[in-house]
Amino acid sequence: MKISGRTILQRLYGVTRWGNRLSRARYFRGHGVHSPFVYAIVRQVFMQSKPIAEDSLYASLLEADLPRKRAVQLRNLASHCSYSKVGIDCGCAERDFVVLSAAFPTDQLFAATEEARACGTTLAIVAPYANRERDEVCRQVIDTHRSTTVDNRGYLLVFNNHLPKQHFKL
Numbered sequence: 001m002k003i004s005g006r007t008i009l010q011r012l013y014g015v016t017r018w019g020n021r022l023s024r025a026r027y028f029r030g031h032g033v034h035s036p037f038v039y040a041i042v043r044q045v046f047m048q049s050k051p052i053a054e055d056s057l058y059a060s061l062l063e064a065d066l067p068r069k070r071a072v073q074l075r076n077l078a079s080h081c082s083y084s085k086v087g088i089d090c091g092c093a094e095r096d097f098v099v100l101s102a103a104f105p106t107d108q109l110f111a112a113t114e115e116a117r118a119c120g121t122t123l124a125i126v127a128p129y130a131n132r133e134r135d136e137v138c139r140q141v142i143d144t145h146r147s148t149t150v151d152n153r154g155y156l157l158v159f160n161n162h163l164p165k166q167h168f169k170l
Contacts, residue, residue, distance in 0.1 A: 038150060038168055044168065045076045046152065052079045057086055064088050064101045066126060070154045074099060074124055075156075077134055083122070092121040099155075102127040106134045113141050123158040142167055 002034045033039045051058050051072045061071035066162050083097035092115045096153050100123060102114060109125060116123045128138040138156050142149050148163040149156060
């Protein structure tokens, strides 16, 4: 019997995604983040709706088919962390911050993270859940990485600095 006009399956649509949402709930707006570095990123970068400066980096992020919100966040992250040498889909040599877009080949992601680790470069892997292979490679990156990783649903930040091994799902 349908009381509300919808079947039980229609009312329970989306329940399968609750596990992912509940696992991220403790990090909502920075609550539960015990790293001052990551807390500052959440409050001063992820929660900003406008880019600090609309420059060539912001324009090239938009040209790389990133949504406006993600382009703003990555632009603000580069400014917040004082990254001056930023690249998109390129090698990590002589770069502070590299954004690997959704068009970057999945089979080269792990090699790119190893190169970034050797160079001390911060990576942003865009669309970590785009397909099954990319998801598996990103999980492998998180498991083997020695420093802090931040999963912001739209991209995975892989920091190669002095921070301890931690993983945040925002």
